[in-house]
Structure formats: structure tokens, C-alpha cells
Amino acid sequence: MCLVNSLMPQDVVKPKFEVSISKKQRKSVLFIQKQGYLSLSEFSSDIYSIDLVFNNKGGVSQALASIPDLIVMNCKQLDTDDINDVKYLKSNVLTHHIPIVILSSLVNKQVQLQCLKIGVDAILSHPVDPCVLEAQIKSLLQSRDQLKAIYQQDSHLIDKINVETSDQLFLNRVRGIVLDNISNTSFNIEELVRVMKVSRTFLYVKVKSLTNQATSEFVRDIRLKEAAKLLKKGIYNVSEVAFQVGFSDPKYLSRRFKEKFGISPSVFHKGHVIDSK
Numbered sequence: 001m002c003l004v005n006s007l008m009p010q011d012v013v014k015p016k017f018e019v020s021i022s023k024k025q026r027k028s029v030l031f032i033q034k035q036g037y038l039s040l041s042e043f044s045s046d047i048y049s050i051d052l053v054f055n056n057k058g059g060v061s062q063a064l065a066s067i068p069d070l071i072v073m074n075c076k077q078l079d080t081d082d083i084n085d086v087k088y089l090k091s092n093v094l095t096h097h098i099p100i101v102i103l104s105s106l107v108n109k110q111v112q113l114q115c116l117k118i119g120v121d122a123i124l125s126h127p128v129d130p131c132v133l134e135a136q137i138k139s140l141l142q143s144r145d146q147l148k149a150i151y152q153q154d155s156h157l158i159d160k161i162n163v164e165t166s167d168q169l170f171l172n173r174v175r176g177i178v179l180d181n182i183s184n185t186s187f188n189i190e191e192l193v194r195v196m197k198v199s200r201t202f203l204y205v206k207v208k209s210l211t212n213q214a215t216s217e218f219v220r221d222i223r224l225k226e227a228a229k230l231l232k233k234g235i236y237n238v239s240e241v242a243f244q245v246g247f248s249d250p251k252y253l254s255r256r257f258k259e260k261f262g263i264s265p266s267v268f269h270k271g272h273v274i275d276s277k
Contacts, residue, residue, distance in 0.1 A: 027141050030068040032059030034075045034082070056085045063095050067205055070141055072133075074103040076126075078111055083118055090119035094202070097167055097209055099140040103128055145212075167210055174207065178222045185248040189215055224260050227253060231269045238265045 028049045034056060051066060053059045056073075063071060071089070075082050086102075089095045099121040104111065107125035115123045122136050177195050181187040192215070193200045200215075207215045223245045230241045242250040257265040 027070065028066065028068040029137065030059065030063055030066065030071045032056060032071065032073045034059075034073065056081055060085050060088060063089055063098065064092070067094060067209055068098060069144065070099045070101065070137060072101045072103065072137070076105045078102065078104055078106075078114065083114065086115075086118045086120060094205060097144070099144065101133075101136060101140070103133075170206060171210060174203075174218070175222055178219050179226070182223065182226055182246055183244050185243065185246050187246060189219070192219065220256060221260065223247065224253075224257055227257060227265065228261065228268065231265055234269065238269060241265070 026047060026049045028051065030051045030053070033052060033054050051062055051068065053062050059071070059073070062068075073082065073086070082102075086100060089098065089100065096119075100119070102115055102120050102123040103126060104123065105126045107123055112123060121140055124133060124136065174192070174196065177192060178187075181191070189200065189203075193203055196203060198206075204215050207213065207218050211218055213221070227241050227245045227247075230236055230244060231238070236244065238254065239250040242248075242253040245253075247253040247256075254265050257263075257268070261268065
């Protein structure tokens with residue numbers, strides 16, 4: 001099912017989707033419609049949350065303000081302003097993880113190489129097949145979701161990725177600071193922000209964009225996985241482990257542990273049924 005029925009300046013019919021998802025689950029796509037000849041009169045509000053701006057300056061500002069899941073830049077011909085704006089978005093720590101798709105009338109080998117050098121994730125030439133555009137957007141968003149799933153599944157896998165991206169280094173730093181203070185029950189988000197030397201908002205936005213978790217959830221998961229590792233050793237009881245990983249209340253650890261792993265820590269302590277690596 002295509003996002004749009006036509007990408008030329010004419011009326012389009014809103015496609016009918018069989019599955020509707022909650023507003024919170026909708027992927028946000030920012031369209032920077034520079035030249036104004038890409039017609040997107042209807043998008044499925046059941047699938048995507050769409051923002052539309054008509055110049056690069058507004059697009060960059062909107063990207064920094066909203067941190068969309070993906071950016072589409074429509075331009076007849078890639079010019080210096082386009083290149084500089086893409087470079088800026090790909091170098092800014094808040095937005096460099098966002099996939100960027102370029103739609104252009106002129107796509108030759110030189111343009112393709114130029115786009116690759118500045119970090120563009122995909123480039124399509126006009127006239128654009130709407131189904132190809134949708135497939136490209138879907139593929140890029142799925143790749144980001146898979147990376148988030150890896151981070152959520154096991155934060156230790158971050159260390160096993162061979163290529164050290166800035167995103168990986170950022171999450172490694174957060175995780176390292178939490179582990180350095182793992183037994184400190186008074187270590188909270190305010191302390192993490194202070195040690196990271198960033199604003200609370202920045203930390204939240206960055207962690208959320210990479211892991212789909214709030215900062216507090218990400219930190220709690222680190223503590224819970226460390227708790228599972230300690231329980232697996234069978235040396236400490238649940239109360240002892242709770243304090244060792246920074247939970248002042250063993251009952252709170254038990255509740256969160258069961259929510260996370262589907263088993264109580266006391267049962268896990270006896271059976272070792274979770275592979276927490």
C-alpha cells in the first residue's frame with residue numbers, strides 16, 4: 001500500500017489501511033518540500049505523523065525541535081544549501097541518527113557520490129514511484145527499530161558492535177556511568193545529567209531516540225540486567241542483590257524484575273532460567 005497515489009502536482013486519494021495504530025506508535029516523518037512540486041495532499045494519519053515545511057531553514061529548525069523518525073528532502077537539484085543542511089543534521093548530536101531521503105530531478109553518479117559523502121541514507125529521482133518511496137521509508141525505519149531492539153534486548157550487545165558510532169559511544173558512556181555508580185541507591189537522573197554534562201532534556205531526547213526508552217527506563221534496565229547476573233551466580237539473596245544494584249527497596253526490585261523478565265527474582269535465583277549475558 002503506497003503512502004501516496006501520485007507525486008506530481010495533482011489531487012491524490014488517501015489510501016485505506018486495514019490496520020490502525022495508536023498515535024504514540026506512529027512514525028514521525030518530516031517533509032522538507034523545498035521546491036513545492038511534490039504533491040502530498042494526503043497521508044495516512046493512521047500510520048505516520050507528518051510535518052511539512054517549505055524551506056531548508058524551517059526544516060532544520062523543525063528537525064531540531066521535534067526529532068522526527070525520518071526526514072524527506074524534496075529538491076529539484078541538490079545545491080550548496082541542501083548539502084550544508086544535510087551535513088549539519090548529520091553532524092548534530094541530536095539529529096545525526098535520523099535517516100534522510102533525498103528526492104531530486106537530477107540523480108547521476110556525481111550526485112549519488114555527493115549524497116553518500118554527506119550521509120544521505122537514500123536518494124530517489126523524480127518522477128518518484130510512490131510505492132518505491134514508501135518501501136524505502138519503511139526499510140529505513142525498520143532498520144532503526146531493529147537497532148533500538150538490540151539496545152533494549154541487551155545493553156551489553158552495544159559493546160560487541162565492531163564499528164564504534166557516536167551513538168554507540170554515547171550509550172556506552174551512559175551505561176558506564178550507571179555501572180560505576182551501580183550500588184549507589186541515591187544515584188538518580190539528576191546525578192547522571194551532572195556527570196554527563198548535558199541537559200536533562202538532551203539526555204532524554206537522545207536516549208529515547210536510540211532506545212525507544214525514557215532515560216529512567218534505560219537506567220533501570222541496566223540495573224535489572226546486573227541484578228540478573230548477580231542472581232545467576234547464586235551467591236547473594238534477593239535483598240543483597242537489590243542493594244548491590246542500587247535498589248533501596250527489594251520489593252521494588254522484585255516487581256520490576258518480574259515485569260522485565262516474566263519471573264520473580266527469587267524463582268530465578270533458584271532456577272537460573274534467564275540468559276542475561
